[in-house]
Amino acid sequence: MIQAHAVRLFVERGYDATTVTEVAEAAGVSPMTVYRHFPTKEDLVLVDQNKQLVAERIVATSTDQPLVRRIGDALIDSAATLVSRGYGNDPEENTQFLLARLRLMISTPALRAKHLDNNYALQQAIVDALGGDAGDDDIAFNAHAAASACLAAMHTALVRWAEDDGQTELPDMIAKALTAAFGDEVVGTGADGQE
Amino acid sequence: MIQAHAVRLFVERGYDATTVTEVAEAAGVSPMTVYRHFPTKEDLVLVDQNKQLVAERIVATSTDQPLVRRIGDALIDSAATLVSRGYGNDPEENTQFLLARLRLMISTPALRAKHLDNNYALQQAIVDALGGDAGDDDIAFNAHAAASACLAAMHTALVRWAEDDGQTELPDMIAKALTAAFGDEVVGTGADGQE
DNA sequence: TACTGTAGTGTTAGTCACTAACACATTGGT
DNA sequence: ACCAATGTGTTAGTGACTAACACTACAGTA
Numbered sequence: 001m002i003q004a005h006a007v008r009l010f011v012e013r014g015y016d017a018t019t020v021t022e023v024a025e026a027a028g029v030s031p032m033t034v035y036r037h038f039p040t041k042e043d044l045v046l047v048d049q050n051k052q053l054v055a056e057r058i059v060a061t062s063t064d065q066p067l068v069r070r071i072g073d074a075l076i077d078s079a080a081t082l083v084s085r086g087y088g089n090d091p092e093e094n095t096q097f098l099l100a101r102l103r104l105m106i107s108t109p110a111l112r113a114k115h116l117d118n119n120y121a122l123q124q125a126i127v128d129a130l131g132g133d134a135g136d137d138d139i140a141f142n143a144h145a146a147a148s149a150c151l152a153a154m155h156t157a158l159v160r161w162a163e164d165d166g167q168t169e170l171p172d173m174i175a176k177a178l179t180a181a182f183g184d185e186v187v188g189t190g191a192d193g194q195e
Numbered sequence: 196m197i198q199a200h201a202v203r204l205f206v207e208r209g210y211d212a213t214t215v216t217e218v219a220e221a222a223g224v225s226p227m228t229v230y231r232h233f234p235t236k237e238d239l240v241l242v243d244q245n246k247q248l249v250a251e252r253i254v255a256t257s258t259d260q261p262l263v264r265r266i267g268d269a270l271i272d273s274a275a276t277l278v279s280r281g282y283g284n285d286p287e288e289n290t291q292f293l294l295a296r297l298r299l300m301i302s303t304p305a306l307r308a309k310h311l312d313n314n315y316a317l318q319q320a321i322v323d324a325l326g327g328d329a330g331d332d333d334i335a336f337n338a339h340a341a342a343s344a345c346l347a348a349m350h351t352a353l354v355r356w357a358e359d360d361g362q363t364e365l366p367d368m369i370a371k372a373l374t375a376a377f378g379d380e381v382v383g384t385g386a387d388g389q390e
Numbered sequence: 391t392a393c394t395g396t397a398g399t400g401t402t403a404g405t406c407a408c409t410a411a412c413a414c415a416t417t418g419g420t
Numbered sequence: 421a422c423c424a425a426t427g428t429g430t431t432a433g434t435g436a437c438t439a440a441c442a443c444t445a446c447a448g449t450a
Contacts, residue, residue: 019435030400113312117304145351145375152343160336180340182377214406225429
């Protein structure tokens with residue numbers, strides 16, 4: 001509830017021009033309550049990354065595949081799940097809310113920076129799921145390089161998807177970005193996609 | 196001079212535990228002077244990206260090569276230039292200073308976030324240098340995807356280089372990261388390297 | 391009914407990054 | 421000696437965020 005008011009105000013007046021106190025007033029609570037639910041102002045906007053979801057998908061991939069393929073499939077799959085199941089409310093409303101947050105995220109430096117840093121945490125989760133940090137340093141390095149590159153490509157897809165106002169399918173967009181970066185032969189269309 | 200004091204204090208006491216006022220006192224100036232030279236506290240640490248340098252290298256690459264190859268070569272080349280020519284002082288001292296800043300950048304969330312966002316600006320510069328934003332939307336998209344993925348891999352190399360205390364060669368590390376992400380056939384060893 | 395722990399909230403007073411507006415000093419050119 | 425530009429300091433703010441403490445609502449328990 002607080003978050004909905006926050007995003008609305010941020011869109012209306014701009015992120016920087018809106019104070020946390022104003023968000024609190026709009027939501028009918030005290031500023032302190034806002035901070036208890038959202039540790040920082042940025043957290044009022046940033047989209048949930050669902051690290052766990054991605055990690056599960058990574059584990060489910062075949063170790064026969066190259067790293068980029070495994071990570072790419074997991075990301076595409078996770079995106080599909082995230083978009084389709086939404087957050088429990090009206091799906092269309094959810095998509096619009098997600099798009100509004102994404103647009104803020106892309107256009108506001110502070111939000112963009114923190115989001116990119118969150119991706120960094122997701123990268124670590126992916127490497128962990130790949131078992132990369134277990135032993136060899138070189139294996140870990142390769143996993144980190146592949147994961148970071150895949151996440152960067154995914155971010156490009158997110159930006160494009162937001163620019164298109166969600167008209168296209170997000171998983172397809174991610175696949176397209178991965179193909180652009182890594183080439184056709186390495187990228188699939190999701191774990192259960194038709195190839 | 197201000198920056199040197201800042202980095203020293205940040206290393207000694209921690210970034211968050213050091214106030215800008217303390218930096219100013221250490222440097223013998225007023226806090227306002229610090230802000231005039233460095234718009235934000237983060238800027239006291241963040242390493243110069245030299246967007247222009249990278250852009251020039253991009254333009255110098257052959258358009259016959261795949262995007263990732265062109266960007267990768269430019270990044271490797273730029274890193275070599277940056278490390279070798281330093282900042283005018285003692286090269287060893289420069290390397291240590293660079294390493295100190297990198298370590299802070301990696302371990303401090305606020306710095307890491309802003310640095311990743313700076314990479315995002317570098318990505319735009321690369322796409323511009325590639326001529327990506329001139330016409331077709333799809334071409335721009337491919338350029339963004341490739342550039343972001345290359346920069347992410349480079350970041351992995353930076354982290355590893357810092358962990359190794361600069362023992363390895365940074366350009367080699369970047370080449371290694373690019374190879375890990377994109378495969379052997381797409382990555383060179385710099386524009387004038389031996390292949 | 392009264393008792394108690396717990397979770398959510400509010401209040402207050404602070405710290406610190408950062409900005410704006412204005413005054414002062416130094417320097418280099420005419 | 422005059423002027424403009426540049427760098428610096430001072431002051432008074434705004435706003436994100438923290439810490440400490442008190443209060444309320446509500447659960448389960450006797």
